[in-house]
Amino acid sequence: MYFSGKIEFGVINQSVSAFNHILSDFSLIVYQFQSISAFSAVIDRLGEFDDILDDSESYITEHESNDEVNILFIENKDPSLLVSNGYVPQVGHHQLLKIQNLTLQTPQRKNILITDLSLEINEKDHLLVMGPSGSGKTSFLRALAGLWNTGKGNVIFYVEDAGKHARSVSADTDSSKSEDALKTEEEQRSKNRRPSSVFFLPQKPYMVLGTLRQQLLYPTWSDKIHPDLNNSPGSLPFLSQVPSLADEFDKPEKPTIDDMIQVLERVRLGDILSRFNGLDSIYEWSSVLSLGEQQRLAFARLLLSKPKLVLLDESTSALDGANEAHLYRQIEAAGITYISVGHRMTLQNYHKNILYISKYDARGSERNWHFEPISQTATEANSTC
Numbered sequence: 001m002y003f004s005g006k007i008e009f010g011v012i013n014q015s016v017s018a019f020n021h022i023l024s025d026f027s028l029i030v031y032q033f034q035s036i037s038a039f040s041a042v043i044d045r046l047g048e049f050d051d052i053l054d055d056s057e058s059y060i061t062e063h064e065s066n067d068e069v070n071i072l073f074i075e076n077k078d079p080s081l082l083v084s085n086g087y088v089p090q091v092g093h094h095q096l097l098k099i100q101n102l103t104l105q106t107p108q109r110k111n112i113l114i115t116d117l118s119l120e121i122n123e124k125d126h127l128l129v130m131g132p133s134g135s136g137k138t139s140f141l142r143a144l145a146g147l148w149n150t151g152k153g154n155v156i157f158y159v160e161d162a163g164k165h166a167r168s169v170s171a172d173t174d175s176s177k178s179e180d181a182l183k184t185e186e187e188q189r190s191k192n193r194r195p196s197s198v199f200f201l202p203q204k205p206y207m208v209l210g211t212l213r214q215q216l217l218y219p220t221w222s223d224k225i226h227p228d229l230n231n232s233p234g235s236l237p238f239l240s241q242v243p244s245l246a247d248e249f250d251k252p253e254k255p256t257i258d259d260m261i262q263v264l265e266r267v268r269l270g271d272i273l274s275r276f277n278g279l280d281s282i283y284e285w286s287s288v289l290s291l292g293e294q295q296r297l298a299f300a301r302l303l304l305s306k307p308k309l310v311l312l313d314e315s316t317s318a319l320d321g322a323n324e325a326h327l328y329r330q331i332e333a334a335g336i337t338y339i340s341v342g343h344r345m346t347l348q349n350y351h352k353n354i355l356y357i358s359k360y361d362a363r364g365s366e367r368n369w370h371f372e373p374i375s376q377t378a379t380e381a382n383s384t385c
């Protein structure tokens with residue numbers, strides 16, 4: 001066509017370049033076929049995920065209920081004030097926790113776990129929670145920690161030293177407000193606050209990345225460490241929160257090096273100082289320490305923090321009987337009241353009362369729990385086992 005003069009050479013050049021362009025565009029699909037199909041698979045999966053989220057949202061809306069478990073913090077009044085008002089406080093009867101008509105459900109309200117539970121815990125009323133696997137023991141601790149609020153009822157913590165708290169009722173009292181208005185205001189304020197005097201030890205303690213010193217100071221004095229909450233399976237995140245102003249007031253004095261060395265001896269971990277070259281060496285602690293050693297380290301943190309109440313979720317499961325007994329003796333001696341979840345019968349030796357939770361059966365009787373004191377004879381029998 002060029003030689004017959006029907007077409008110019010430039011047009012032929014243009015056509016060749018246009019053809020190459022189209023060829024390279026189509027080749028992209030052939031060359032990138034694998035990536036495009038992977039991309040399409042990801043989009044499909046995201047679509048399915050979105051559908052599941054929509055379904056679960058509509059499930060929650062259908063089963064929506066205004067009921068929830070209320071966590072309240074009430075101040076233990078200064079005994080001297082109560083005496084001047086004519087009330088004589090009972091000596092040795094210091095209230096820590098009151099649970100009122102607690103019915104607990106799983107987060108999407110699909111299952112009931114505990115029905116209508118009421119009990120009170122005073123100082124040194126160590127409580128053991130037992131029951132079959134899946135009955136709701138850990139969920140009960142989650143509810144006490146304020147992590148699960150699906151259900152109904154009240155969990156009341158009695159908080160001390162209100163004068164030190166910036167947000168205390170006494171500090172905020174406005175004489176122009178009626179007593180009822182003040183009470184409602186305080187109830188609102190106290191809702192969803194978290195007790196800094198309550199400590200939680202999971203079965204697998206969270207090991208922070210850092211030195212042995214940082215392990216011991218976590219979580220009470222480790223303001224800069226805010227671990228990924230999903231990092232530690234089974235751990236309750238309320239200990240990992242950013243400390244509030246009130247927490248700052250609550251914090252005990254920071255331990256000295258001597259305190260840290262002593263506490264390691266108390267939990268029978270004195271040898272790790274020489275094994276790992278002192279308090280300031282950095283290791284991946286969850287790999288270099290056995291689970292039993294990690295559990296003892298968690299007890300060392302507890303003894304340094306000295307909370308009023310501790311929730312122990314199978315926290316001694318990896319320890320032998322002698323070490324378990326030793327640690328319970330240490331926290332008892334430190335004046336810490338504990339609520340433990342566990343399966344071993346020997347645990348009864350260190351507790352005063354037992355709460356049995358059985359699996360909820362909708363056809364069965366109303367309550368699926370019972371509470372009773374642990375008799376001396378039972379503990380003696382366990383000791384001889």
Ligand SMILES: Nc1ncnc2c1ncn2[C@@H]1O[C@H](COP(=O)(O)OP(=O)(O)OP(=O)(O)O)[C@@H](O)[C@H]1O
Nearest residue numbers: 106107108113131132133134135136137138139140
């Ligand atoms: N996030 C969740 N969403 C829905 N259901 C849950 C959730 N977590 C736990 N469950 C269910 O709640 C029930 C109680 O679980 P929980 O962990 O409290 O049992 P447990 O008594 O502590 O068991 P174990 O002795 O085996 O540790 C179980 O049937 C469990 O499958």
